[in-house]
Amino acid sequence: EAGVVQSPRYKIIEKKQPVAFWCNPISGHNTLYWYLQNLGQGPELLIRYENEEAVDDSQLPKDRFSAERLKGVDSTLKIQPAELGDSAVYLCASSLDRNNEQFFGPGTRLTVL
Amino acid sequence: GENVEQHPSTLSVQEGDSAVIKCTYSDSASNYFPWYKQELGKRPQLIIDIRSNVGEKKDQRIAVTLNKTAKHFSLHITETQPEDSAVYFCAASTGSWGKLQFGAGTQVVVTP
Numbered sequence: 001e002a003g004v005v006q007s008p009r010y011k012i013i014e015k016k017q018p019v020a021f022w023c024n025p026i027s028g029h030n031t032l033y034w035y036l037q038n039l040g041q042g043p044e045l046l047i048r049y050e051n052e053e054a055v056d057d058s059q060l061p062k063d064r065f066s067a068e069r070l071k072g073v074d075s076t077l078k079i080q081p082a083e084l085g086d087s088a089v090y091l092c093a094s095s096l097d098r099n100n101e102q103f104f105g106p107g108t109r110l111t112v113l
Numbered sequence: 114g115e116n117v118e119q120h121p122s123t124l125s126v127q128e129g130d131s132a133v134i135k136c137t138y139s140d141s142a143s144n145y146f147p148w149y150k151q152e153l154g155k156r157p158q159l160i161i162d163i164r165s166n167v168g169e170k171k172d173q174r175i176a177v178t179l180n181k182t183a184k185h186f187s188l189h190i191t192e193t194q195p196e197d198s199a200v201y202f203c204a205a206s207t208g209s210w211g212k213l214q215f216g217a218g219t220q221v222v223v224t225p
Contacts, residue, residue, distance in 0.1 A: 004156075042119075042202045042215025043157065056212060091156070101147070102213070104156040 002026065004105035006092050012111045018080035021108045025074070025094030032069055033102060034077050035091040043091055043104075049075065050098065079110075087112045115140040117205050119216030126193050126223055134219045136203035137185040145206040146186045147213070148177060152199045160201075161188070193223045 005024040013019050025032050030051050035043035046065070048056040051072035060067065064083070069075040079086055092105040116139040126132045136146075147162035163170045163177045163186065170177050174193075179186040186205075190197055200220050204213040 040218070042117075042204070042218050043213075044215070045212065048212070101159050101162070104149075104158070106156050 004092055004094050004103055006090075006105040006108055008108055009106060010109050010111075012113065013082055014113050015084055016081040018078065019082050019110060020079075021077045021090050021092075021110075023075045023077070023092030023105060025092070026103055029094035029096055029103075030072070031095045031098050031100075032075050033093040033095075034067060034075070035093065035104075037089040037091055037107070039088075046077070048098075082110075082112045084112050086110060115143060115205055115207055115214040117203060117214045117216045119203050119219055121219060122217065123220045124222070126221070128193060128195060128223055128225050130193055132188075132190040132193055132197070132221055132223075134188045134201055134203070134221075135185060136187070136205075136216050137183075138205040138214075139184070140205070140207050141181075141184060142207045143184075143205040146177070146179060147204050147206075148188050149202045149204065149215075150199045151202065151218075157202060190221075193221075195223050195225055197221060198223045 007022050032049040034046040037043045047060045047067050049069045052069050067077045089107040089109050091107045093102040095102045119136045144165035149157040150160045151157040161177050174191045176189040200218045202218045203216040206213045
């Protein structure tokens with residue numbers, strides 16, 4: 001079974017530039033999550049989707065972050081404009097539904113210069 | 114909201130010894146407690162989880178205990194091996210398991 005796929009794995013951009021991350025969940029998984037992981041910290045939930053509906057986005061900085069999950073399958077997370085403090089690993093995870101184990105992708109390491 | 118504290122932040126053990134990591138949570142309504150292992154540069158992977166209606170769960174060399182009264186849960190690794198070296202994260206969830214609150218992680222180093 002293929003795991004959660006994320007791309008790119010690494011991204012280096014200058015501040016104020018836009019950036020986008022892509023995630024393809026495990027086939028059949030209805031719930032998709034985007035997490036932010038700072039160095040030496042645990043993952044922090046940014047947004048959770050149930051199919052194509054964002055059901056929990058309270059931690060998403062909506063002035064610069066946006067996400068979408070069209071057709072309830074893969075998802076993109078965008079930052080515009082990026083700030084120095086956005087440097088982190090962005091993890092995507094998926095689960096069959098909200099009451100099942102979350103499987104994580106390899107993450108995208110973002111460096112903002 | 115839920116707050117999860119994890120101790121210690123680093124743990125060095127000799128191969129073959131046991132390792133114990135402790136987490137406390139704030140929300141008495143939390144009912145699901147997974148533990149994730151993350152090797153350097155890799156994705157977090159679930160190693161064991163426990164639900165609030167169970168006090169202890171074992172899987173080979175790994176066990177988790179839960180004390181709902183004290184609001185803390187612990188990960189126990191016995192007969193540690195070098196491949197157990199990684200960062201371990203505890204998490205807690207209230208109601209919908211989708212909303213996990215993670216601890217800050219414990220760096221475990223197993224020396225041969």
